[in-house]
Amino acid sequence: MNARCVTVLICVVLFTATFVTDVFAQKSNPEFIAVFAPKPEYPNEARAKSWGGSGVVLLNVDTKKGLVISARMLKSTGHKVLDDAALNSFRQWRFKPGASAPKVEVPITFTTTGATY
Numbered sequence: 001m002n003a004r005c006v007t008v009l010i011c012v013v014l015f016t017a018t019f020v021t022d023v024f025a026q027k028s029n030p031e032f033i034a035v036f037a038p039k040p041e042y043p044n045e046a047r048a049k050s051w052g053g054s055g056v057v058l059l060n061v062d063t064k065k066g067l068v069i070s071a072r073m074l075k076s077t078g079h080k081v082l083d084d085a086a087l088n089s090f091r092q093w094r095f096k097p098g099a100s101a102p103k104v105e106v107p108i109t110f111t112t113t114g115a116t117y
Helices: 003-028 044-048 078-092
Strands: 034-037 053-062 067-074 105-111 114-116
Touching: 044 078, 053 078, 067 078, 078 105, 078 114
Parallel strands: none
Antiparallel strands: 053 067, 053 105, 105 114
């Protein structure tokens, strides 16, 4: 694959990941309205080593306040540094009070272009 094809492919993947993230957040679970949902940072160590992986994070939510009480990996990404980045981000999430389940599963994928959920 030549450099131009790779560049086009990366742009398509980034656009798709952003679109899918928005659609997932709004369409698949409209009752789980995240009012603050920062994306995980892709750690420099992982980027330097071209590490990637997919996992699932379980959020325990105080439904009255919309605060994440705890987060843990249901399925690891395969790299502790990526798991830690995901957990640090998801612990900051906030949901619309009264509009969330007490437990929310969030799939996460890290690639060399960043993180998507």
